[in-house]
Amino acid sequence: MATRVRPSSKRCTVIGGSGFLGRHLVERLVDRGYTVNVFDIRQAYELPGVTFHQGDLCDKQALLVALKDVSIVFHCASPAPGSDDRALFQRVNIDGTQTVIQACHEAGVQKLILTSSASVVFEGTDIKNGREDLPYAKKPIDYYTETKIQQEKLVLEACSKEKGFLTVAIRPHGIFGPRDPQLVPILVDTARRGKMKFIIGDGSNLVDFTYVENVVHGHILAAEHLKADSPLCGQAYHITNDEPVRFWDFMSQILVGLGYSAPRYHLPYTLVYGIALLLWLIALVLRPLIRIKPTFTPMRVALAGTHHYYSCTRAKKDMGYQPPVPLQEAIVRTVESYPHLQKGA
Ligand SMILES: NC(=O)C1=CN([C@@H]2O[C@H](COP(=O)(O)OP(=O)(O)OC[C@H]3O[C@@H](n4cnc5c(N)ncnc54)[C@H](O)[C@@H]3O)[C@@H](O)[C@H]2O)C=CC1
Numbered sequence: 001m002a003t004r005v006r007p008s009s010k011r012c013t014v015i016g017g018s019g020f021l022g023r024h025l026v027e028r029l030v031d032r033g034y035t036v037n038v039f040d041i042r043q044a045y046e047l048p049g050v051t052f053h054q055g056d057l058c059d060k061q062a063l064l065v066a067l068k069d070v071s072i073v074f075h076c077a078s079p080a081p082g083s084d085d086r087a088l089f090q091r092v093n094i095d096g097t098q099t100v101i102q103a104c105h106e107a108g109v110q111k112l113i114l115t116s117s118a119s120v121v122f123e124g125t126d127i128k129n130g131r132e133d134l135p136y137a138k139k140p141i142d143y144y145t146e147t148k149i150q151q152e153k154l155v156l157e158a159c160s161k162e163k164g165f166l167t168v169a170i171r172p173h174g175i176f177g178p179r180d181p182q183l184v185p186i187l188v189d190t191a192r193r194g195k196m197k198f199i200i201g202d203g204s205n206l207v208d209f210t211y212v213e214n215v216v217h218g219h220i221l222a223a224e225h226l227k228a229d230s231p232l233c234g235q236a237y238h239i240t241n242d243e244p245v246r247f248w249d250f251m252s253q254i255l256v257g258l259g260y261s262a263p264r265y266h267l268p269y270t271l272v273y274g275i276a277l278l279l280w281l282i283a284l285v286l287r288p289l290i291r292i293k294p295t296f297t298p299m300r301v302a303l304a305g306t307h308h309y310y311s312c313t314r315a316k317k318d319m320g321y322q323p324p325v326p327l328q329e330a331i332v333r334t335v336e337s338y339p340h341l342q343k344g345a
């Protein structure tokens, strides 16, 4: 009689492993002696010891090939948050995550670690030291967040000790670091277009920005602590730098580090939010004729002008999380990693 071989606990697949976070995660897993498969719609790099599987996570048959003999799956794929394609978010983040769960069951995967987002509780108003038991946002700030909420619920509800399938969700916030295609490049682009002169509000709002290696550390700790008798099963965990910083101080440090001027002039939050909302509506109405992408979307204004920082107490208690890279060192490493974005480069 054929017996099913239990996959090694150090064989894993990273869905979204070609992305910013995914690639850092893959590199760290390889360093720690894991055998890694990457599943992604694109192959962005090559790495010895890593097997790439190119495919769409909505395609179960393609996924099953990448999940063969694997015990841990990290799911960190998502369309870019800036997209306004609602159907794409629904297809990938909700339907696709259902497909991932189904494929994990069929392939005999034991653990699924989802990259969620701390924004699942954010409605555009202040959150100070928010804990994981805050309710999900009733009015999420965009389609991305709306589908991240549904995605997290699907993954956490799928956790079943009886079936031997354990799940956990990691909620990072404002990830930054080398190779990030989003935060620093958008910031520099805005500065180069002369639009980084203004501070929205009084500039005292505190926000979490999380260095990518700390986010990776949180994912690996979660995978290694997730056991049938552990408190992690079916739970969500904030993973941040645990050093809330003034949003505008953080942005200014990056800008000045790259040779640009820090924003100086204050504008009232409600005025900027109102203008951003108006521009967004105009862009929506004109969409059949012309595609306009405003720099200051209501979502970015809300993120730039409110307090939103989160407590990591649960992750510290249940998995011994401490951010290995402090914020100041993380900023220095990040600035040094973008010589091509320096002013005048
Ligand atoms: N960047 C940030 O500040 C934050 C990100 N997150 C979450 O972290 C995760 C990773 O984000 P990033 O690395 O920043 O994004 P990224 O855009 O760099 O990486 C996402 C990867 O998913 C892949 N992908 C997209 N659709 C796919 C599909 N249908 N099938 C297979 N692969 C697909 C992309 O090709 C890409 O390589 C996402 O789930 C995101 O929601 C959460 C909080 C903050």
Ligand SMILES: CC(C)=CCC[C@@H](C)[C@H]1CC[C@H]2C3=C(CC[C@]12C)[C@@]1(C)CCC(=O)C[C@@H]1CC3
Residues within 6 Å of the ligand: 081, 116, 117, 118, 119, 173, 174, 175, 182, 183, 186, 187, 190, 295, 300, 303, 304
């Ligand atoms: C005002 C201005 C032009 C700022 C530029 C920086 C922004 C692009 C980032 C500041 C906070 C970031 C952030 C995210 C994306 C990039 C920023 C808006 C997320 C929306 C990415 C996806 C998430 O899950 C939550 C993040 C919150 C913070």
